[in-house]
Amino acid sequence: MSCPSLLERSLQYLEENDERRAGGMLVWLFLLLVRWLVGLHSYSGEHTPPMFGDYEAQRHWMEITINLPVSDWYFNSSSNDLLYWGLDYPPLTAYVSYLFGRAAQVTEPSMVELTSSRGYESATSKVFMRSSVLLCDVLLFIPAIYYVARALYGAKQWTQRTAFVVLVLLQPAVLLIDHGHFQYNNVCLGFTALGVALILQGHEFLGSVCYCLALNFKQMALYYAPAFGVFLLARCFYRKQCILHIVKLAIAVVATFVLMWAPFCAYPSAAESCLSTLTQVVHRIFPFGRGLFEDKVANFWCIADFALKIRRHVTPELQMRLCTLMTFAGFSPSVIDLLRRKPTNLRFVLSLAVCSLSFFLFSFQVHEKSILLPLLPISFLFAHNALLAGWFGVLSTFRFDHYGCALEANILFAN
Template identity: 30%
Template sequence: MLTITNKIYSSRSTDFEVHRNWLAITQSLPVNKWYFENTSQWTLDYPPLFAWFEFLLSFPAAYFDEKMLNINHINYSSEKTVLFQRLSVIFTDLVYAFGVYKCSSALQKGWRKDVVLPILLITNCGLIMVDHIHFQYNGVMYGILLISIAYMLQGENLLSAFWFTVLLNMKHIYIYLAPAYFIYLLRHYCFKGALNVKNILSRNTLKHFLALGSIVIGVFLVTFLPFMDHIPQVMSRLFPFKRGLCHAYWAPNIWAVYNTLDKFLFFGAMKTGINLENKTVASMTGGLVQEFSHLVLPNITPVLTMVLTAICMVPAMIKLFLLNKQPTNFVRCIVVCGLTSFMFGWHVHEKAILMSIIPLSLDSHE
């Protein structure tokens, strides 16, 4: 019992304070001020559905310790606050467990999907470390992703699109997986059947387009409607490109190699007598990484990372479009999209690798 208690109150990262602050923002302020509040450096920068998620959590939080809901109580971490935050992650992990169950049920019968797959997903050490040590709520979001994938495996395309749109409105990083959804639904739901002019322009295709579009647009409208008068402010929080090319803890992707090469070239140039007096060694590992200039190599812009990511996704998109309607091909394309964004994306967190690892586990049943 003492060991469990020690683990509850033990290590936690800055994200513990991030989510405590978001609880305070959503509980203490009116909706039209959520994305303007900046008392803490950890401002609200997730989409509105996640803000509403924090708002709902703030009600049981008040029964544990009302002081945690005070915006001015920066870095507040009473024992009751820590206990609530830990329990809230454990409780919301039930969504992830349900997603695992849905995917296991959607796959073909066999001991691999009944035994191996649940073990791989439930005991994913990366997810456990990120949520329960680093402290975040990724479990609930990966649960929604698995629910969406499960519906796609079952041929329930509209339900899959609905849950994925909900996921995008909870955490926008999953937009990297959207190309796989778009191509698969376009080819195997909207353009269902032969690819010819008659079929593409048919009434059935138009009906499917309208149904799919209504779901996606409808979820976005409901989500953003309360924030319509300050959408630009919301978007500036969701896409803070000034945070820099790399996160404080470099993800092992192409830009980590690029940064390292730039450092070596700089010090090599200095030793060979090349005048670089106007250059200063950039700090790329601080807690809050900001914009910086590379010392020797060309600077990388957000647009360049987007273009490079999109180009590298194209082969997988073409293959998914041309392959027969096999949902496992869709899952593998999600894995490729996740890996591509991890390798070439802007300000990639090391935890983003979970976007590939968790869907990749679904292949274990084969």
Template identity: 30%
Template sequence: MAAPVTNEWKWFSALALGVSLLKCLLINAYHSTDFEVHRNWLALTHSLPLSKWYFEDTSEWTLDYPPFFAWFEFGLSHLAACFDSEMLAVQNLNYASPATVLFQRLSVIVTDVVFIYAVKECCRGVWDEKRKDLLEQPSFILATLLLWNFGLLIVDHIHFQYNGLLFGILLLSIARHFQGRHLEGAFLFSILLNLKHIYLYITPAYGIFLLRCFCFTCSNADRSVQWRSFSVLRFTVLGLIVLSTFALSFGPFIALGQLPQVFSRLFPFKRGLCHAYWAPNIWALYNVADKALTVLGVKLKLLDITKIPKASMTGGLVQESQHSVLPSVTPLATLICTLLSILPALVHMWFRPNGARGFLRCLVMCALGSFIFGWHVHEKAILMAILPYSLLAVEQKEDAGIFFILTTTGHYSLFPLLFTAQELPVKILLMLSFTVFSFTSLKQLFRCGGRLLSTSEAVYLLGLVPLGLVCECVYPLTTWQKSFPFIPLLVTSVYCALGVIYAFIRLYILLFTFTDCGTEAKMKSQ
């Protein structure tokens, strides 16, 4: 099939260039402690031998990403020396000279080229030359939803991280599976796991999909497994790709006898059930329920106030803590809950495979299930579900409605990450622009299929407006701000948790009641 027409590449290039220019305008915006985290990693990988990378603790922000990301920082550090060599001194804690800021911001912008290329590859499957109106073209809508994603913009280019690079590899891996290039997709995901281990959340979807739809080459007429079609060769090649990638990543540290130390950095379970700023998940609701029961128990004199930990779950600290009334949650309990939440999706994909499109739906379910029930989940992890789900949102109305609920609540839950006054108009404008575009474009795309949202769903989402006014504008002016600074975060997490969990339930209902009619064949033909 011929490549898309020139006009389509013109608007794609315009979208990519426009968002890159916007990122440049945000270079001098507020940045979080993650900026110092990555500066420190530049310094320690540049200044110290390999044997000390995962032992260095001069800074509290020790290296806790897999080895491939450490090598990525090592490579960047040699470029950083051309900007300001002082940023590469381990003892220069909280160093943020103008040249340092410029380099680190530019490093995120430049590495986003991987994300841009991945978006282009994902859009190859949804080109629609029959629609003349640009706002009715699924490819244009998808490209905008991904390239101009509000959450990714503020997390990477204001808050500061390298998620664009990482999500670029993830989306490219997904695109390769849609194109039938499964070994390449598996290789890319193996690399991704060794860059950031949070993607373990979606590993079950990859494992079941590759086993069921790649290692088994045929299915019976009823779509059940044809066991005789199992390919030992494919399974062996797939295993070699994964094992060799991990061997390359962890091999040097195994040789040094440091694997336990590396793992202790990657999986620090002593950080507690929730992050300092609660992710909008089931544990936010659980914590609030425990707090409400505690207050009620004290008022009814059923609990001794002297034996209750002060602000145990609402102090905004990263620490182990105990619930007062409800049973305290352990890492094992969250693991069991997570596995149970994603098991139906995995079983469904095994017995009713729908090619790469079914895999993508299962991947989103795994990402959301892990976000809702996982241990010490960061609020930014919601992007792991939002970005891949964008590919499904432009294909059918049912997904578009759920996507809009998920992306609106998930993105709003990121608001407290930017708490300085000068960023308030920026985040409001970006959030509003992205939300309006998402709703109007998806509504136009599926205008013949009925309403995207029910009345109750619309009312819930409109409730974010007064919530934002109170949390961002009114509460900071009250005397309660000094005594109870965590209240806006608590309210935001709880309110958004309702929307995220609702979207997860809706996704499961859709999974078992709706037959996908995806475009895998179209992507293979590109």
């Protein structure tokens, strides 16, 4: 920006007076304070039985993972009713739930008692749950954004780096969805950001591992897959020993997935084989049977349904094909460009933004909270277009879906 903002002027003052360490500490404390204050508000589904909301889903997964063997986590049973917030995210989400569940078992056992803890909402359990999200930010998301800032700005531009960190980490959508509504999206985003930073600095192997961890936490990280895959492949083409680099990346991907999924085969149930258990996990993660318009839809199909009446006239199978075709059409120019020209860091970030936006707009079962996925790489463009990145962060906070498909659903039922 041509004219320094108040934030930049304040940071410049600290830098000129050799107070960078104190300034960094103030930034950290401010970021944590804002997150904690957001958490003082109500959350998704508070005091609203029978399902209670996403807060209850996260608590319920802690309950399931510490009380049932790993082989039963994704199967329906008398102790694990999949219609009541059954696990539908990849294994790393379950493992994180297990760790927090063990901690909850020590601090407040009744919070994670099997079945009887449904809808549990004590004051201390709320503090525990809010603290768990904050801990994920402290250990992963905030450091990852710092690392991205260092990769983008270098070691010397302290003012620009710190301003970038503040602007990214104080975006309303980032704060409200995880610390208000209540979810752990920043774990997935943190691994993704760390992967991007590592790749920008030339550490493709570790960057691939981090991205695979993001995929194993939330399947929506697939929004970034075309950009990650094609960019890394294109980089290999411009290096000596191309095949060796490709093999290294393949090892990173395979090893990470084997590590994440191996427990389901290492500890199988008596009734299920390793293959059937893995198949059930995949089925839970990708529930195509729910249809395109399951629950709320926040993308192009929500608007298109008004004019085209897709739900009435298009079969679910054709809906899926249309989603796939439109999504590929959306991101193809970006990944083709990565192959046609020498891949640069800026083209990588732009491709991440284009691919994730394409998935958000056209793919299958996109809910409003998925806006965080394109928001992350677009935020990385602050250095190149602060106006675009800033306004996108503001606009992404508004939930247009409630005025779209929800209204259309009411009209359909009324007719």
